[in-house]
Amino acid sequence: MRTSRRAVLALAVLPAAAAAATEEALNVAIREAVGDAAIEDGGIVLSVPTIAENGGQVPLTVLVDSPMTAADHATAIHVFATRNPTPGVASFRLTPWLARAEVQTRIRLAEDQRIVVLAQFSDGRVRRATAELRVTTGGCLS
Amino acid sequence: MTRPLSAPRIRIPRSARPGEVIEIRTLIEHPMETGLRHDGGAAIPRDMLNRLLVRMNGETVLAVDVRNGTAANPYHVFFVRMERTSSFEFTWTDEAGRIARAEARVTVA
Numbered sequence: 001m002r003t004s005r006r007a008v009l010a011l012a013v014l015p016a017a018a019a020a021a022t023e024e025a026l027n028v029a030i031r032e033a034v035g036d037a038a039i040e041d042g043g044i045v046l047s048v049p050t051i052a053e054n055g056g057q058v059p060l061t062v063l064v065d066s067p068m069t070a071a072d073h074a075t076a077i078h079v080f081a082t083r084n085p086t087p088g089v090a091s092f093r094l095t096p097w098l099a100r101a102e103v104q105t106r107i108r109l110a111e112d113q114r115i116v117v118l119a120q121f122s123d124g125r126v127r128r129a130t131a132e133l134r135v136t137t138g139g140c141l142s
Numbered sequence: 143m144t145r146p147l148s149a150p151r152i153r154i155p156r157s158a159r160p161g162e163v164i165e166i167r168t169l170i171e172h173p174m175e176t177g178l179r180h181d182g183g184a185a186i187p188r189d190m191l192n193r194l195l196v197r198m199n200g201e202t203v204l205a206v207d208v209r210n211g212t213a214a215n216p217y218h219v220f221f222v223r224m225e226r227t228s229s230f231e232f233t234w235t236d237e238a239g240r241i242a243r244a245e246a247r248v249t250v251a
Binding site: 056057058079080081084085086087088089090091092093094095097098099100102103104105106107108109139140141 | 163176178179180198201202203204205206207208209210211212213214215216217218219220221222223
């Protein structure tokens with residue numbers, strides 16, 4: 001059987017393309033970020049497109065419900081990708097100098113997946129939001 | 143790998159009223175190469191920023207630890223309430239220790 005150059009290249013990249021982060025890697029990353037704190041859903045507005053045409057540049061907005069006072073504020077926002085080669089996207093360390101606990105950025109996604117966002121608060125609480133996205137063209141390995 | 147970091151771009155108002163919330167946008171051109179991509183079989187070397195630090199009058203306002211899932215040309219938007227005329231300093235660092243800086247001043251009156 002004759003193997004074309006294109007086929008050889010496809011085989012060469014296949015193992016990397018299939019290497020999505022495991023559930024375990026995600027859990028390790030989450031526990032590194034927030035420790036053993038109990039995680040409760042809600043209190044976060046996570047805005048992402050339902051379908052990302054270009055997985056290399058996906059807009060993401062996170063708005064956490066917090067008064068952002070010295071006594072009561074969100075201290076961090078952590079963003080994780082569940083089906084990228086590695087789960088870490090970014091961690092935002094917030095301070096009461098911010099008018100609101102809102103950040104906007106652009107992320108990259110290898111394939112259709114769920115995004116997990118955690119918010120930490122000055123009283124030790126941790127809250128979670130998730131969103132499912134479809135990705136037309138993957139943005140991590142291409 | 144020895145090229146300097148590119149000059150960041152900041153969008154920030156020059157002035158604000160007391161108590162006004164301003165939007166600050168930052169962008170720095172950078173490939174954010176994870177080291178996981180391959181070019182004809184050979185791995186493309188890792189070349190990543192790892193942090194953006196924003197200070198106002200010397201105090202930390204926001205720090206962003208960027209990881210593999212942050213897109214190339216990292217872009218960040220955030221909001222600050224202005225009480226007095228303030229100086230902002232923006233510092234990006236990469237994993238090789240290179241630094242890019244930008245400064246801005248917002249006059250409050």
